[in-house]
Structures are given as C-alpha cells and as structure tokens.
Amino acid sequence: MLKIENLKKSFTQGDRNIEVLKGLNLNLDPGVTAAVLGTSGSGKSTLLSLLAGIDIPDSGTMNFQGTDLAKLSEQERTKLRGEKIGIIFQQFHLIPHLSALENVCLPLEILASGDDPIVKGKKILEDVGLAHRLDHFPGQLSGGEKQRVAIARAMVMEPELLLADEPSGSLDEETGENVMKLIFSMVEQRGTSLILVTHDERLAKTCDRIHRLQNGALSLAL
Numbered sequence: 684m685l686k687i688e689n690l691k692k693s694f695t696q697g698d699r700n701i702e703v704l705k706g707l708n709l710n711l712d713p714g715v716t717a718a719v720l721g722t723s724g725s726g727k728s729t730l731l732s733l734l735a736g737i738d739i740p741d742s743g744t745m746n747f748q749g750t751d752l753a754k755l756s757e758q759e760r761t762k763l764r765g766e767k768i769g770i771i772f773q774q775f776h777l778i779p780h781l782s783a784l785e786n787v788c789l790p791l792e793i794l795a796s797g798d799d800p801i802v803k804g805k806k807i808l809e810d811v812g813l814a815h816r817l818d819h820f821p822g823q824l825s826g827g828e829k830q831r832v833a834i835a836r837a838m839v840m841e842p843e844l845l846l847a848d849e850p851s852g853s854l855d856e857e858t859g860e861n862v863m864k865l866i867f868s869m870v871e872q873r874g875t876s877l878i879l880v881t882h883d884e885r886l887a888k889t890c891d892r893i894h895r896l897q898n899g900a901l902s903l904a905l
C-alpha cells in the first residue's frame with residue numbers, strides 16, 4: 684500500500700545544510716503496524732510530515748496506493764490526507780476554541796463526506812470513551828482525554844493509513860499506555876496500517892515490524 688524509495692530531505696539552517704533523510708526506503712503492507720525507532724533529531728517527524736503532505740521531499744518517491752504523494756499539488760495532497768491518512772501528534776494539535784465534538788467533526792465537514800458529521804463524531808467519541816466530554820473544550824480536558832479526541836479525529840474518516848508521532852510522548856506512563864492500547868485496538872479493528880514514530884524501544888516492540896531510522900535511512904530490525 685505504501686512504498687517509499689530513495690527519499691531525501693534537507694534543511695538549511697543559517698549557512699548550514701542539514702541532510703536529514705538521505706535516501707530512505709520503506710515498504711508497508713495493508714493492515715501492518717510498523718514502528719520507526721530513532722533518537723531525537725534523527726528525522727522521524729520529518730518523515731511523517733512528508734508522508735502527511737505537510738512538507739515536500741527534495742527527491743524520491745512515496746507511492747501510496749498507486750499515487751506518488753511527492754508529485755501531488757498542495758490541493759491534491761490536502762484532499763488525499765483528509766480522506767485516507769490520519770495523523771496523531773505528540774502535542775495533540777486540537778483547535779482550542781472548538782469543543783471535542785466540533786474538533787472531531789471538522790474533517791467530515793471539510794470533506795463533505797455525505798455522512799452526518801454529528802452522528803459520526805458522537806459515535807467515534809463514544810468508541811474512545813469520551814461520550815461524557817462532547818461539549819468540553821481542549822483546555823477543559825486532561826492530556827489523555829485530549830489525545831483520545833485527537834485519535835477520534837484521526838480515525839473518523841476511516842483512514843487507510845494512520846501516522847502517529849510519539850503519541851504517548853507527553854503523557855504519564857499509565858495514561859500513555861492506555862492511549863497506545865486504544866490506538867492499537869482501533870487500527871486492528873479497522874484493518875488500518877500504522878506508522879508509529881517513537882524513541883521508545885519497548886513501545887516499538889508492540890508493532891508488527893520495527894524499522895530503525897539512523898543516518899538518514901531506515902533499516903528493518905524485525
């Protein structure tokens with residue numbers, strides 16, 4: 684479903700050019716959970732931002748279900764991301780002035796999928812255990828609850844690929860573990876492919892495959 688070949692990305696900082704991804708390859712089959720394990724600064728978030736279409740690579744291909752993500756226009760990338768790729772960040776990235784339900788309904792409204800956003804949004808917030816928090820704003824929710832809202836928002840479009848960037852990274856251990864259990868159970872139930880970016884070896888082991896991001900390239904550890 685996803686085949687990344689020879690992906691390169693560098694940034695300029697002042698007069699320095701930093702090569703972050705130096706010809707990265709990755710193959711992901713449908714329904715597979717894959718961990719990308721790497722130390723801080725190794726380029727994990729850079730990789731996810733390219734996959735999510737938030738940033739564009741210098742060169743290389745990212746073939747997702749027959750479409751090269753690197754060749755799409757900004758508008759096409761936004762549409763494809765909205766329909767087929769869900770994203771969860773370490774810092775939740777919820778919209779502060781929207782309620783939990785409004786945050787979750789937003790992708791459905793933007794893409795006008797035909798489903799009733801409120802019905803679908805309520806259902807998925809129930810699935811993540813937040814039926815009693817529909818009208819709360821992010822500022823009124825705990826870290827774990829905020830991440831559950833973000834999970835619901837990422838999964839409400841029933842994406843084929845879920846990208847998660849250290850989703851338990853800013854939560855305490857127990858809350859983080861519960862959030863990860865929820866992510867795994869949701870992707871398993873729906874057959875969603877998962878790329879989980881983490882620096883946590885133990886967490887990486889809960890995925891079907893472990894890839895190590897080192898010196899700008901990925902190697903398969905399992």
Ligand SMILES: Nc1ncnc2c1ncn2[C@@H]1O[C@H](COP(=O)(O)OP(=O)(O)O)[C@@H](O)[C@H]1O
Binds near residue numbers: 694695703722723730
């Ligand atoms: N927008 C940017 N501009 C300049 N440098 C960046 C940018 N984004 C990331 N980098 C650099 O790329 C490297 C990898 O960053 P990142 O992908 O965030 O690593 P990780 O998520 O593995 O901690 C770091 O050295 C970082 O400073």
Ligand SMILES: [Mg+2]
Binds near residue numbers: 729
């Ligand atoms: Mg990062």
